[in-house]
Amino acid sequence: MPTRRPTADEALLLDNQLCFALYSASLAMTKLYKPLLDELGLTYPQYLAMLVLWEGDGLMVSELGQRLSLDSGTLTPLLKRLESAGLVSRMRDVADERRVHVHLTPAGRKLKARAAKVPECVLAASQCSIPELLQLTAQVRRLRERLVA
Incomplete structure (x- = not known):
């Protein structure tokens, strides 16, 4: 469903930045993985x-x-x-x-x-269903491919 284009001020809000959403999610993911990978x-x-x-x-x-x-x-x-x-x-x-x-x-x-438990821990921490995580992963992969192209 099409939505209106954000105003200049709205476009510059931190919470409206895709890059920040990805960056902060990456930081949270890294923090989640650290103790799991330390064990390995x-x-x-x-x-x-x-x-x-x-x-x-x-x-x-x-x-x-x-x-x-x-x-x-x-x-x-x-x-x-x-x-x-x-x-x-x-x-x-x-x-x-x-x-x-x-x-x-x-x-x-x-x-x-020993590493087999890592995905299960990530799944549990995400509080997402497997289909949700697969869809999100596919969306981020498509985004990366478009940005690289």
Whole structure:
């Protein structure tokens, strides 16, 4: 249903800013995740990398970076820390040494079972139904795609 265009003053109200709603929700989400991920010994970016690797082990660093929207300057130190923690190993491709594959170690695979409680905790804290969260996630993903395009 179409609504009227906000006045200039209304458009500048903090509570009318999509960017602030997303930013403050992100801060709240990070605060929610912190103790859950501390139990796993992961930072939030490390958790995201592990999620991608749990979906498909043995990805190239470049593929991992694409999935996470991270450049190699950010991703390389993150992977080094995961490797130091014994969760992943990095191996150069024998056919092309510029390509590096990231593999889960047995400890990295085992961590997935412990991480399984994280989504349930987020679902409970959100006080949303699963369909609501799926719809919200899809809307935010579409927004991101439009902004990037």
